[in-house]
Amino acid sequence: MKLSQRVRQVKPSATLTINAKAKALRSQGVRVISFGVGEPDFNTPHPIGQMAVQALFRGQTRYTPVQGIKELKEAVIRTIQADYGLYYEPDEVLVSCGGKHCLYNLFQAVLDPGDEVIIPSPYWVSYPDMVRLAGAEPVFVPCAESRGFKMAPEDLRKAITARTRLLILNSPSNPTGAHYRPEELRALADVLMDYDQVMIVSDDIYYRILFDEAPWANIAMVEPRLKARTFVVNGVSKTYAMTGWRIGYLLGDREVIKAAGKIQSQSTSNPSSVAQWAAVAALSGDQDTCRHMVQVFAERRTYVMDRLRHIPGITCHVPDGAFYVFPNVSAYYGHAVGGRLLQGSTDMADYLMDEVHLAVVPGDAFGEDRCIRLSFALSLEELREGFDRLERALQKLTPTAT
Ligand SMILES: Cc1ncc(COP(=O)(O)O)c(C=O)c1O
Missing domain, CATH: 3.40.640.10 (Type I PLP-dependent aspartate aminotransferase-like (Major domain))
Incomplete structure (x- = not known):
């Protein structure tokens, strides 16, 4: 079938793609931690x-x-x-x-x-x-x-x-x-x-x-x-x-x-x-649930920043709002692991998914290949597990000087 010029210049949303990949692995019984989510993990009040x-x-x-x-x-x-x-x-x-x-x-x-x-x-x-x-x-x-x-x-x-x-x-x-x-x-x-x-x-x-x-x-x-x-x-x-x-x-x-x-x-x-x-x-209606949600996000941000500070080679701007961090992981690029060379954020996202079943969104999709996007719209328990996995995967690589 011939597709229009218009649709051919458009990329599918990277966030939706990564979430679909996580879903596919989950359906095979794999416990994936997804830092890819772009939505609050709370229920609608x-x-x-x-x-x-x-x-x-x-x-x-x-x-x-x-x-x-x-x-x-x-x-x-x-x-x-x-x-x-x-x-x-x-x-x-x-x-x-x-x-x-x-x-x-x-x-x-x-x-x-x-x-x-x-x-x-x-x-x-x-x-x-x-x-x-x-x-x-x-x-x-x-x-x-x-x-x-x-x-x-x-x-x-x-x-x-x-x-x-x-x-x-x-x-x-x-x-x-x-x-x-x-x-x-x-x-x-x-x-x-x-x-x-x-x-x-x-x-x-x-x-x-x-x-x-x-x-x-x-x-x-x-x-x-x-x-x-x-x-x-x-x-x-x-x-x-x-x-x-x-x-x-x-x-x-x-x-x-x-x-x-x-x-x-x-x-x-x-x-x-x-x-x-x-x-x-x-x-x-009452705006208290929104205030509560922001408080919870703030606590998670503190936790996430603390974990990131302890990973060598990563720099990360402290977010003022929303529920994402965008760490620079480029110090880990240029390394080969298991026969594959990590050359950018897409390789890094693929590596984290395959190695430790952790979903992150490549920064390339947001115009910054040195970074990956991690959402903290997850429970503290899942965040802890996710960061343990991230550390484990990165320990197998040696960061270069940033
Ligand atoms: C910056 C930004 N603008 C707009 C939207 C769209 O939000 P909605 O779900 O209301 O379409 C999003 C959703 O992720 C977003 O991150």
């Missing part, structure tokens, strides 16, 4: 599920308005107003099937062939492929580990051309956990004020998962004059352990929201009606 059940029995099971039910849009507007101090009208909100779908709709609505999208690297795996699917070109700005994986304003300025249409910011970040402080956003905003044609996507999906009471802000909060060209992507997946429910929301300029809604109307229509009601409960 009970009241949220109850709301979905009630919606189901009330018969709220039919098509809803494509852009989302009024009650959910209102809950989103209230939440964003409380957390960001920014106000949006209902026609500036689009509810979609997860944050991922928001990004997809937005890119389809605003990008054309020849347009450039600036993506600070390391980046979330899906950004470049979604940009390519819209016919545009990703332009990567390397962000050094020594700078906490954050983009310098001068590097942003250098990357902007007459073709730049979008900049993607993601804070806290997947895969590094790096978070931009308000003054760092201010410096980026100063650059962006010189380039009217550049719109900004603020992917805030991890904004509630921040440690040490770090102050959170996005670029439109820091520079209100950028609000008109900033698109906020957020959703319930990570904050409320609702990854499977598929509810995300996009906020921004009403003309673009309308256009993104048109793309949605011709592809998926509305997101699941009962999931929308569940999201109303998530946003309107």
